[in-house]
Amino acid sequence: METNSAEGCSSGRLCYFVAASQILGLAAVIMTGVWLGHYEGGFAWDGSSHQFNVHPLCMVIGMVFLYGDAILVYRTFKNERKTTVKVLHASIHLIALVAIIVGLVAVFKFHEAQSIPNMYSLHSWCGLSTIILFCLQWVVGLVFFLFPGMSYSLRVSYHPYHMYFGLGLFILAIGTCLTGITEKLLFSISDIYSRFQPEGILANVLGLLLVCFGFVVGYILTRSEWKRPASSEEEALSLHFKTLTEGGSPDSPQSQ
Numbered sequence: 001m002e003t004n005s006a007e008g009c010s011s012g013r014l015c016y017f018v019a020a021s022q023i024l025g026l027a028a029v030i031m032t033g034v035w036l037g038h039y040e041g042g043f044a045w046d047g048s049s050h051q052f053n054v055h056p057l058c059m060v061i062g063m064v065f066l067y068g069d070a071i072l073v074y075r076t077f078k079n080e081r082k083t084t085v086k087v088l089h090a091s092i093h094l095i096a097l098v099a100i101i102v103g104l105v106a107v108f109k110f111h112e113a114q115s116i117p118n119m120y121s122l123h124s125w126c127g128l129s130t131i132i133l134f135c136l137q138w139v140v141g142l143v144f145f146l147f148p149g150m151s152y153s154l155r156v157s158y159h160p161y162h163m164y165f166g167l168g169l170f171i172l173a174i175g176t177c178l179t180g181i182t183e184k185l186l187f188s189i190s191d192i193y194s195r196f197q198p199e200g201i202l203a204n205v206l207g208l209l210l211v212c213f214g215f216v217v218g219y220i221l222t223r224s225e226w227k228r229p230a231s232s233e234e235e236a237l238s239l240h241f242k243t244l245t246e247g248g249s250p251d252s253p254q255s256q
């Protein structure tokens with residue numbers, strides 16, 4: 001028996017899946033810290049390889065863990081007021097954005113200090129595309145969903161695109177992390193990677209954890225029975241909008 005759509009994450013299977021996603025996400029963050037802290041010499045802001053280490057940690061925290069959690073709030077807190085959840089969703093994205101900027105500055109400054117060329121790899125191309133699209137998605141989402149003057153009909157028509165690009169970017173972020181992990185391993189342990197050394201195994205497991213986190217978040221998002229129930233006001237507006245778009249006899253002209 002599935003979780004009743006009126007229940008939040010207080011009971012039922014949804015709660016177990018959300019808990020599993022948090023365990024996987026936190027394990028990935030901790031494993032990134034252990035990899036770079038223990039095997040790669042730790043963290044610093046001095047232009048050395050220790051500064052580079054800030055990059056993967058911030059990216060896993062911001063672009064994967066926090067981003068995934070920001071998407072999940074609509075399922076985890078589905079019975080809270082919609083405005084509260086929207087603000088929480090935008091705020092977690094904002095914190096993620098701070099982590100992403102710190103991580104990006106860390107790697108560019110490291111390249112500058114070591115005279116390494118910028119933006120030559122597939123990883124860096126995917127990475128920058130992810131970040132630019134992430135920023136666009138955040139700004140456009142803010143305008144459509146939090147700007148009070150935006151019409152309901154425009155919000156409704158943009159919503160599927162926001163969901164599609166949100167999930168697509170999340171997948172792209174995880175793929176980018178996988179290429180970054182492989183690249184880093186080939187830079188630092190290329191001569192012993194094929195000998196199943198602990199560092200290589202740990203980083204491979206990290207990659208798998210990120211993939212599992214992505215699958216669990218994706219599963220939660222795509223279950224229709226765990227979607228947020230529409231409020232009676234939303235249902236009424238949606239019916240009205242349907243009448244307008246399907247050429248019925250609206251009481252008032254459509255406001256676009």
Ligand code: HEM
Binds near residue numbers: 057063108117121
């Ligand atoms: C979605 C998350 C990530 C994004 C958006 C991202 C983005 C970027 C960007 C834009 C660069 C280019 C910097 C420059 O050219 O100066 C870069 C470099 C690099 N990143 Fe990431 N990164 C992410 C995650 C990771 C992870 C998890 C690792 C794992 C260690 C990693 C490893 C590297 C390495 C080794 C470089 C330097 C070589 C290169 O430019 O490709 N990245 N990253």
